[in-house]
Amino acid sequence: MTEVSVAKDDAVSVADLVVLKNVNKHFGALHVLQDIDLTIARGEVVVVIGPSGSGKSTLCRTINRLESIDSGAITIDGRPLPAEGRELARLRADVGMVFQSFNLFAHKTVLENVTLGQVKVRRADRKAAEEKARTLLDRVGVGSQADKYPAQLSGGQQQRVAIARALAMDPKVMLFDEPTSALDPEMINEVLEVMQQLARDGMTMIVVTHEMGFARSAANRVVFMADGRIVEEAVPDQFFSNPRSDRAKDFLSKILHH
């Protein structure tokens, strides 16, 4: 694993930010995560790909404990993931999450969506929170939509607001659970561009996606999952041009050549 944790960010601290050790999870009879070992370094961008049902979304959701695990250990920034309560809430504030279906708070304006966590969790002053929210909304290119409700925005705009909402908490790591899968094709790029910018700014990111272009251009490492296991980990170039496992070869042949 060390031979692939690579090039781009040699300057960044090598301390591990997210560590999963021997993680197992079942949904009833389905063994959805099997002996998962995964380490993500500070500033690293890891893209998780694989066929549907391979457990990649579940993996992503265990990292802020939206899904519980049956056995194994997850640590974030050296601290084990708390099981519940206030401790867990505090940890979640440090882990940004972007969902496939955006999940913006439907009864709140765009601006309120981005200020809520700052005010209620970080206890920030409302004025300061609004200022920060507007800066973030400008950064993701939806500053002019601040006073609208989520339903009045396009999918791409909603997803960019969701990214701003997560960034407003100053997260240590950002989780993206298929952030572009629910978008119309012409809106995918506007979201990917924001994510690419984030990656360039040094944000630690775990991205579950089907966007191979994004994996090639922004990832430090590609993790390929199938049937609840991590089958292969490699730098993008190596993974896409010369996959080692048959499972990965098969998957890539189906998605890349048509």
Place this chain on the structure above:
Amino acid sequence: MFDFLEGYDVLGAFWTTVQLTFFAAIGSLIWGTILAGMRVSPVPLMRAFGTVYVNVFRNIPLTVIIVFTSLGLADVFGVTMGVPSDFKALAFRLAVLGLIVYTSAFVCESLRAGINTVPVGQAEAARAIGLSFTQVLTLIVLPQAFRTVIGPLANVLIALTKNTTVAAAIGVGEAALLMKEMIENEAQLLLISLVFALGFVVLTLPTGLILGWLGKRLAVKR
């Protein structure tokens, strides 16, 4: 034609009905919301309490509950509700208590239906930015749930308004008690019934219309 109304305080009796409705509505909205919170809580004991409460009080006739507040709470257990010597005030407060105990079970269930219409992603996103269970419920889930159940809550409120007539059973001087008295004293059964029926329609019709309009206006767009 309407001279049979002379000597009776019909407006006063309806005012008591309005007061019963008002205090019981406030109380059962608050208690019903807390119960709904318990029913979706992650703590098993709270969920169990909420479930038992709703299933007990939803299924006992209101008359039994109200009569129990008077004969049981007040007479047997000596509950005075802060007014030990004022019999009228005591009956009124006991009736409000009984109405709250009963109506809150229905408020709770309406609200729980509303909570179930809020997409699970809303709560997940709220948890993901670090909100606690109580914050997720009060800031994200309940505000959206309330907006979707304004219509059903209007039904509960209308039922409550009419249910206040049961307070007559423990001697609260509201509209139904006066109606009974007037029917006994005057030879105008149909007209008296009509007057009181109209009185209740005047109270409940606007409730339904206003809340129906409000429900449409406040609907959460998705």
